[in-house]
Amino acid sequence: MAKLKVVLAYSGGLDTSIILKWLQTEYDAEVVTFTADLGQGEEVEPARRKAELLGVKPENIFIEDVQEVFVRDFVFPMFRANTVYEGQYLLGTSIARPLIAKRQIEIARQVGADAVCHGATGKGNDQVRFELGYYALEPDIRVIAPWREWEFASREQLIDFAEKNQIPIAKDKRGESPFSIDANLLHSSSEGKVLEDPSVEAPEYVHQRTISPEDAPDTPTEITIDFERGDPVAIDGVALSPAALLTKLNELGRDNGIGRLDLVENRFVGMKSRGVYETPGGTILLAAHRGIESITLDGGAMHLKDSIMPRYASLIYNGFWFAPEREMLQALIDKSQEMVSGQVRMKLYKGNATVIGRDSAYSLYDEDLVTFEEGSGSYDQRDAAGFIRLNALRLRIAAQRAKKVAR
Amino acid sequence: MAKLKVVLAYSGGLDTSIILKWLQTEYDAEVVTFTADLGQGEEVEPARRKAELLGVKPENIFIEDVQEVFVRDFVFPMFRANTVYEGQYLLGTSIARPLIAKRQIEIARQVGADAVCHGATGKGNDQVRFELGYYALEPDIRVIAPWREWEFASREQLIDFAEKNQIPIAKDKRGESPFSIDANLLHSSSEGKVLEDPSVEAPEYVHQRTISPEDAPDTPTEITIDFERGDPVAIDGVALSPAALLTKLNELGRDNGIGRLDLVENRFVGMKSRGVYETPGGTILLAAHRGIESITLDGGAMHLKDSIMPRYASLIYNGFWFAPEREMLQALIDKSQEMVSGQVRMKLYKGNATVIGRDSAYSLYDEDLVTFEEGSGSYDQRDAAGFIRLNALRLRIAAQRAKKVAR
Amino acid sequence: MAKLKVVLAYSGGLDTSIILKWLQTEYDAEVVTFTADLGQGEEVEPARRKAELLGVKPENIFIEDVQEVFVRDFVFPMFRANTVYEGQYLLGTSIARPLIAKRQIEIARQVGADAVCHGATGKGNDQVRFELGYYALEPDIRVIAPWREWEFASREQLIDFAEKNQIPIAKDKRGESPFSIDANLLHSSSEGKVLEDPSVEAPEYVHQRTISPEDAPDTPTEITIDFERGDPVAIDGVALSPAALLTKLNELGRDNGIGRLDLVENRFVGMKSRGVYETPGGTILLAAHRGIESITLDGGAMHLKDSIMPRYASLIYNGFWFAPEREMLQALIDKSQEMVSGQVRMKLYKGNATVIGRDSAYSLYDEDLVTFEEGSGSYDQRDAAGFIRLNALRLRIAAQRAKKVAR
């Protein structure tokens, strides 16, 4: 019988190395590794040597820089909707999972693998996001989720397994990390351990990607962001690729202490959890995108977008990126962005990302209309009387009823 | 025939004094003035002498401090929904109008008046908010809206009328103010003139209620806010009445440069306008309320609230406070707040109002559940497999169809 | 060690009798039976003797007529929202489950039971509805779901077990029924077997509760239904209790071939299934309730209700009756019904339930307003011009932009 062939989402770190070995020993599997450079800020090439050391065949090692795809096809479409989960969270982790799942499935097809495997735990959202992605793209794929399957009952047992199997263990990994991290070009998240008590302030050292507002410069930085059809395309007049642009915004955000969020959120699996998120560039981008929409997007269109946004955000948070209803909402959102083009001026200062000016050849803002002085042909103040009276009509009828009934 | 008796929303300022006189001359009306102290930061008693000077009978002068009613019955109910219009605006002007309209109608009943009158212009939202309020409470009331009716075609003609009628004109009013202001305990708004070009940064001098983040202290301020059933009740352990509490938050916000917003928004009457809003206390309160909800409000409840919020915000913005659908939404919102009680710790620093801790006897956050370690009886990681597989089922069936169809 | 004590939802039929015995043998459990008369149209008292025969102690047998509670506290609240799932289904099965779950939990507390048990299969929605109900009311209750647990792999093995355990088997149960039924005072549902191919018409014999429209009388029946605060209270002027009223409507519906639905629906567990539903009284009630709302409910209120209805329906369908968001929506819905009182006249004829007249002391319909003739003081046709022009304003601005951009 042919060996089971498994495509593993492999970071090169200790945990996924243990999984790699566990697949080889427990399943007698031929492991194919997929390591994505999502802009997490760590080299990905070392993963190659680690995989080789663990016996993965060179042709079974896939290492890819997917930053441009990530930003262009996942991050930017999401930002077109001004997406935040539970009013605040910019979905930095959620939006990366579908991309990884998609590439794993594509590689599985390419190499003829039977199964895919990820390193997410059994309590979190990421397992759902990975696996909904897998199933949506390849319905009969076999999914292996080690954290839900294996018998290791403690971190110690994992380390023992690693030692027994000659998996190199960084010194600081022997004792446990005081919190866990996920990172990509959009954000870093920290959770667990020292963050588990939501009444206790997050320690400064959990932050990976931003300096504290208090440590940020005393002078504001001003920038201009250009948008085309809802997506940012240039900073200070310099056209940049999606990933390069987000990288630049990240630097600007980091240096000005922008994008920190300490949040207790509701996981899809039913529990509340506390995370510390840093989304420096994304936080600037959200404010800027709202700024350019404020002058280029029709009011009715904006209100419709705002009303469906929470649902769109939940779909992404819950892992339904490839679900038909997410795609339907995307069609609606993208339709709205056709004229969301122009320039936003922003001030960055100690945690604040503030829109201070917006300009566009597609502007719907009409100074003539809004001015206190008379003189605009397109607005007759007397129209407001009729507008109000007809809007009031049903309220008046109801008030008349209330009077009649009270008698 | 009896004289027309009109209840005027009277600030004591130049514009409403002109209206007062105009009602007397144009309509030969007996004017009843209502001056509300909404916490706008100006003395209201001077309005009495001004009204008297303009010939209003003492028994026709109503001056009231409505700050507690304003905060308790209007501001706090609105904040229970984390209400923002178009993603950002805290609705400081919108929420005050229904209260004024309601008192005008009550006074009209008390004094037997036939009509009510306000000083809002014919291009803005406030005329709608006033008048929808009037009509919803007293369906057959006569509404006089001078700005839509009179023949004055310029500011100059207004001033001429004032002079001719011995209405005192403050020196600085002769030339026009560079922008117009509305203020109450929740916020100050500035708009018009120097703010009319949305590509140009708002000058520092338009700000009334906050110092600039750059001028705020270099050291953060930490405070604790106590909530009961969704409303704040104490700061740093000191119980405060609604208005006193908001006043205190305003001071804290002002001193830390918190709550400025420069926004281009969509008016109900169909045009875009640009406003600069300062909501120092409200900005802190919004963040704090989200903080206490994050541990005390069920996820499903929160998502429902978030999904109806934009509609609730539009209703308030558009002046439908007394509409049945606003009251229905309020019933939904209030129902959700029954256990939103506890304490939020916040850091205020140069424009940032950040939740750094939350605690509650009603917390739904369960450290045992969320911990990476095993040991919680209520969560079995294996359950996640079934959860995912059933959530994936429809996606898999669709993917199978896609394959079949592609063949 | 004390015996496990289990409260079983017991119909007295073969399947739940097998479960009863299985609990006794497999779990060595002391079984407490709960048999509810929900108006399913079968005697419930025989369940007592059957339970006794199977060794259940008399004090452990609970048989209750819950029809009034069912209609008053579950059916009517749901109908206040004009609730239909996926545009059509009146949720007859879904709405009964929470009541049964609630009573099981209450009995479990009363008798000191450790567990609850139901007879729903592992593929359907009912298991979810029962168990979400149990957990929402008693979070640490033990739930036993035999169909997901036991080893019987076929109907035959079940029958064998029944025979071996002296469970009486009705003759016609030996061979399998050609479809499965659920019934209560609101509806009967049929699914499975002969209905599994959705391209094939449902045979006439699956219908339990209605005659075919073709067999219904050739003369229409006219009735009047009185409503108070959203609930029906009388038929043809005769006040009736909730259950008696629904019973009467069921008779009227049955006799006129009203309330059949053949539907392919989406189950919460992810698959599509086909059911044939008969909701004779409910179908009349839905039309009548819409009728009384049409004259007594404000337009804004109605549109809000309509927009949240699909979510409310899904919550009930999915088993979230006791979830906070269902209760929030109920608060909103109930708030809207305060003046939904009056009388609706209906014609029942061969499958059609048609509103032919509505009348109410709380009517918002104003003949004066709507007439083509002039003469109503409250509507000035000229107001419409301003109303339209301001509603058009943003469209005009967008059209002006389109022209400018096209140049």
Next chain:
Amino acid sequence: MAKLKVVLAYSGGLDTSIILKWLQTEYDAEVVTFTADLGQGEEVEPARRKAELLGVKPENIFIEDVQEVFVRDFVFPMFRANTVYEGQYLLGTSIARPLIAKRQIEIARQVGADAVCHGATGKGNDQVRFELGYYALEPDIRVIAPWREWEFASREQLIDFAEKNQIPIAKDKRGESPFSIDANLLHSSSEGKVLEDPSVEAPEYVHQRTISPEDAPDTPTEITIDFERGDPVAIDGVALSPAALLTKLNELGRDNGIGRLDLVENRFVGMKSRGVYETPGGTILLAAHRGIESITLDGGAMHLKDSIMPRYASLIYNGFWFAPEREMLQALIDKSQEMVSGQVRMKLYKGNATVIGRDSAYSLYDEDLVTFEEGSGSYDQRDAAGFIRLNALRLRIAAQRAKKVAR
């Protein structure tokens, strides 16, 4: 100075003939007539001679059969959403107005006209629909709405004007019609006069397009409708153009007494009105479309569609067909229909249009999955346990809180 040139929506009937003459006399206008054959069931060619008689130049007379455009670009897109207003109304009048408005504007451009004119009254929705259409397409167009402008205070004065101007008056028009009618290929509506009391049954004679269910044949008619991407394309296997197909469905509906609706609805202008609608083909089509969606549309997609439908319906009802948010919703809806193809079998019988079978190569219904018997590889009943437990988790935590708090 050049004469005012006006494009009038001209039916050829008495009212629009009066308007034509009034435009010539009151405005001294050069009138251009546009007469559309929307399938209203009256000849349109006679309008040519009438216009000529009233002095309209031949080159200013536009008569067009727009039935195919109407059904293909307006009716079918709307039906993709299963659109009903206030739960019941199929929007037959609303959906025709944008098409007429669009053609008027196009003709105005072609002939160089300055203004457009319609014959809708000042109390209804149609004036809004026409004028929002005009303004959205040609922002600076001049709009003439005679019913809101002229001085005629009664029907009698209108008739006098007609007589004085040699406008031919059909005998039965001298006395007033007992109700007013609008018709097109989708529906006929009747309102006013004899229908103004909503407590009184609509007389049989108001119905234009359907026989009564009681007069319909005693034997059912069965038909098959084929759909492609959400639109019907064939009846009983015969491919038909959009208008031909709807015409055929209308005949089938008429003959079987299908599609009558007696409704009190909420107009956009704020009042309630009562209408009798007949939408024979549309009623069949709605049921059939739901039927084909039930097996081909994913559950999540369907629920999203259902949740936005009321908003989409209101937009159409209120006249916002050309608004950006309608177009955004259309993008969402159209996206969902990509695989809504297949065949629906229906039974038509005395007012009932019942789906009795559906079949599709794109079906998502899986008999294997849903069967009571084991044997489907893709569903493991044990998965349901985990699915339920994680869905219950937040409910359990809330219940634990309730217990703790109660102590």
